[in-house]
Amino acid sequence: MTSRSGRKGTGAGADEILPWFIVGAAALVGLVFSGVWLGGTLGAAVSGAGWNPPPFSLSTLTALTREGPGELWPAASPGAVVAGIAVLFGSGVALAVLALLAVRRRLSKPAGLAGRRELAAMLPKGAEARARELRPALAKQKRLDPDDTGNLLGNLEPNGPELRSSYEDVELDLMAPRSGKSTGIAVPRVLRARGSVLLTSNKADVYSVTRAERERTGTVWTFDPQGIAHTPRRMWWDMLADAGTIEGARRLAGHFVAAVNDDASKRDFWISAAQNTLTALFHAGNRGGRTVSDVLGWLADPADRTPIDLLNDANMTALADQLRGTIQGAVETRDGIYETARQCAACLLDPAIAAWVTPDPKVPQFRPERHALSRDTLYLLSKDGGGSAAGVIAGLADSVLRAGVVAAERQGGRLEPPMTAVLDEAANVCRISDLPDLYSHFGSRGINIVTLLQSYRQGSRVWGEAGMDALWSAATVKLLGAGLDDADFVEKVSRLVGEHDVSTVSYSRSKDGRSRSTSYRLERVLPADRIRALPKGTALLLATGVKPALIRLRPWYKEPGAERIQAAAQAEMQAITARAAQEVLK
Secondary structure: OHHHHHHHHHHHHHHHHHHHHHHHHHHHHHHHHHHHHHHHHHHHHHHHHOOOOOOOOHHHHHHHHHHOHHHOOOOOOHHHHHHHHHHHHHHHHHHHHHHHHHHHHHHHOOOOOOOOOOOHHHOHHHHHHHHHHHOHHHOOOOOOOHHHHOEEEEEEOOOOOEEEEOOOOOEEEEOOOOOOHHHHHHHHHHHHOOOOEEEEEOOOHHHHHHHHHHHOOOOEEEEOOOOOOOOOOOOEOOHHHHHHOHHHHHHHHHHHHHHHOOOOOOOOHHHHHHHHHHHHHHHHHHHOOOOHHHHHHHHHOOOOOHHHHHHHHOOOHHHHHHHHHHHHOOHHHHHHHHHHHHHHOHHHHOHHHHHHHOOOOOOOEOOHHHHOOOOOEEEEEOOOOOOOOHHHHHHHHHHHHHHHHHHHHHOOOOOOOOEEEEEOOHHHHOOOOOHHHHHHHHHHOOEEEEEEEOOHHHHHHHHHHHHHHHHHHHOOEEEEOOOOOOHHHHHHHHHHHOEEEEEEEEEEEEOOEEEEEEEEEEEEOOOHHHHHOOOOOEEEEEEOOOOOEEEEOOOHHHOOOHHHHHHHHHHHHHHHHHHHHHHHHO
């Protein structure tokens, strides 16, 4: 009895499917016949036989099946008829494939992310409207260059349009190595910048691609004390000029301390005392009109009273007394403080590095206050690790940024055109200790700053957990690219992206018939494993006040004019290689 019931159920299912099978087969035959009828008629017409379509009827279908296409278009060559049919079916298949790919790409975008409506302020029209509000100089121009309206972030996945942040935004980008930081962010920002440019890096890739293009806009200054690009020295910067005030001297000393202190949250007695000593010596050098070489001499000989005398002559008696107290203290303590200070400033012992911050009448002097108001470009290149010039690089970068703030205040609050600062490898070669505190302030002054890090943890090692949290909060635009392997951070981002309702349809069958029910559950928009597995060239966009979005970066080599830039980059790399070979021979 059970077996009979099972066979009955199977037969009922077949009876339900059979009518649909017949309808589908009839539709397929009709579609194929329509394609042959139209394609053959077009092929015959193109070959010169004229537009003579056969009757669209069952008898024509029968003749086509028995006799072939030649029976329906006797005046045309069989080859032309077959070619017309093939072209029509080929076009149909191509369109179907394109439609399928478009649907697949649309379905591949996770539900719950921002679309065009949510990102209206970043679309071309919204970006132009914001640019006219932020930059009064553009208000009277009828048509704006897209690069005048904001920074190109990329294209909204899956099929555009392009998205731009405003020049008021400040950006933090976290991406693993070889995930598109240079090609999709650093290089395009430098090439598209409207005002002055500051770039820090530990490689010559961005420099080699952008240098020739930036020379078309203004003067290019290359600060390369360790020979990253093997460029000859054609500039010098007065490092002690920023030590004219105690605050400036302390900031300068802080850059050298940060360059050797791996964790900003852990500052022991020796590190703090070394910064105080460097502050006093840098300020004494500035007030006395001395050079970096003099400061190094004072560090080497704690008994030298010259810096104390210079501070007293400048009426800086409190600072002079503090330095005297350090020198006259216990020998072990004094030597420990001075040795720590010497380690912090050890890079200046290299004459090749010290020459870049020592007055030289043979080459031009770089002046940060002039750079902020220009359309020039400053490349700051340094190696990682021990012996690097990271302290000098951070000091010069900080000087340029602060000069930009001063210039903006003198212009009424905002730089015009905006300054672009790309701090690539900021955790390695540009450790500005209070960068998180200054970040939001830069945006309000027309200084569009982008900090590039390999991971959240890398930033925490430099600025501490609290400092990195502050930097994350201050950034109004954040791009998270491929290769983020920090499980805790990725989980945190997944929670920030949020959850959405997912519907589940279930069917049931009873003696009263079939029923359909829908239930809902909350599910992560982007689980942690999916964020970690973001494809190269894509990034998760987190902008203030906007739902997260998925974008595709726009590498410079896929943009108009890439051939010219590529040729110039190859020539620059060849020149770098040649200079490196000459240095080896020397």
